[in-house]
Amino acid sequence: MTLTAELGRKLYTNMWRIRLFEEEALRQTSLGSVKGALHMYCGEEAVAVGVCAHLCDDDYVLGTHRSHGHCLAKGAPMERMMAELFGRTTGSCRAKGGSMHIADFSRNILGANGIVAGGIGPGTGTALASKIRGTDQVSVVFFGDGAAARGPFHEGILFGSLWKLPVVYVCENNQYQQWVPRKNVAVVDSVADMAASYAIPGVSVDGQELEAVYAAAGEAIERARNGGGPTLIEARTYRFYGHSxxxxxxxxxxxxVDEWRDGQDPIKLFATFMKERQWLGDDEDEAIQASVKAEIATSVAYAEESPLPGPDDVTTDVLDTEWRATA
Ligand SMILES: Cc1ncc(C[n+]2csc(CCOP(=O)(O)OP(=O)(O)O)c2C)c(N)n1
Ligand SMILES: [Mg+2]
Structure with missing residues (x-):
């Protein structure tokens, strides 16, 4: 799939959707409407958008604790995501996930999760299921640079490679692991170099450049879909906000932080890329941002008008304890 003006505008819009959704979520947190942890993805938008641009509806995505971007890029409806953050019954997880466990099974988004590297095993598992069933579904697992130092990374990629599974491992190397700079704890600079230990291709890309992520992801996803096995992509990126x-x-x-915000903002960089090619005029740019603002306002109104869960909801969609007692 080549990047065209039309696709470029769609992907550009998606980056704005992530940026403004999160900034609104942050604002709603300060107003007390959104409660709980909030891990901001701002600054990393080109990674989720560039990768998910190649995915079909039934491909699988597994996220991290920082997954608003993964969900929106994979096509999760924004109003249901906002309702989830507001803790409403219309939320994508009916108020039981919140920001850090947000999922949307209707889009095969199997979820954010609070365990560093927690998606790598299950994402390798969904790829195994696709292979056994003979479907052409690809699984994409997003994880941070901190996750690449944990056991599930090594175990998951080992099995992904051994069984040539249709999975792409995407490391979002934002250079920090909570409050620890990666340079203080890493023994190899590039996470992509670790792919050699598992005999799979490893590619390192500038995660602030949508076109670079898009190209690397396109190749990796095509390889996975055609039986060529996994790829490890390292997208070098930066989070604009604190860890949480x-x-x-x-x-x-x-x-x-200012240097990255000013010079390495993926949205600004892609706007320049598009404008240089005459793919985006100033008026269109303004219209895109206005339409995203309207979508955000609609999703907030939807969340505010939706009901909060009641006491009866506590026992729905959870493991049936009576069944467990007799099983
Ligand atoms: C197994 C586990 N260990 C520690 C933590 C605490 N913790 C939460 S996020 C985080 C850092 C994760 O860094 P990275 O994987 O680089 O992701 P980033 O936050 O940079 O996106 C840590 C240590 C956790 N949630 N799970
Ligand atoms: Mg990190």
């Missing part, structure tokens, strides 16, 4: 709410960010300087 209330992070005082004493481990990095304001100058560093």
């Amino acid at each position: 709410l209330g992070d005082r960010q004493e481990y990095r300087s304001q100058d560093e």
Whole structure:
């Protein structure tokens, strides 16, 4: 799939959808409407959007604790995501997931999760299921650079390679693991180099450049779909906000953050890329941002008008304890 003006505008819009959705979620948190942890993906939008652009509806995506971008890029309806953050029964997980466990099974988005590297095993498992069933579904697992230091990374990629599974492992190397700079704890610079240990291709890309992510992901997803097995993609990126709410960010300087925000914003970079090719005019740019703002407002109204769960909801969609007692 080649990047065209039309597709470019769609992907550009999707990056804005993620950026403004999250900024609104942050605002709603300060107003008390959204409760619980909030891990902001702002700054990393080109990774989710560039990868998910190649996925079909029934392909699988597994996320991290920082997954609003993965969900929106894979096609989760925004209003149901907003309702989930507001803790409403119309939310994509009927208020039982919240930000950190958000999922949308109707789009084969199997979920964010709070366990670092927690998606790698299940994502390898869905790829095994696709292979056994003989479908052409691909699984994409997103994880952070911190996850690449954990056991499930090694175990998952080993089995993915051994069984030549249709899976793409996407490491979002944002250079920090909570409050620990990767450079203080890593023994190899590039996560992509670790692919050699499992005899699969490893590719390192600039995660701020949508077109670079799009190209690398296209090749990897095609390889996976055609029986060529897994690829490990490292997207070098940066998160603009702290690790989570209330992070005082004493481990990095304001100058560093400003440099990335000013010079390495994936949305600004892709706008320049599009404008240089005459794929996007200033009026269209404004219209895109206005339409996304309208979508955000609609999703907030939807969430606000939706009911909160009641006491009866506590026992729905959870493991049946009576069944467990007799099983
Ligand atoms: C198994 C496990 N260990 C520790 C934590 C605490 N923790 C939450 S996020 C995080 C850092 C994750 O870093 P990375 O994988 O690079 O993802 P990022 O937050 O940078 O996107 C840690 C250590 C956890 N949630 N799970
Ligand atoms: Mg990280």
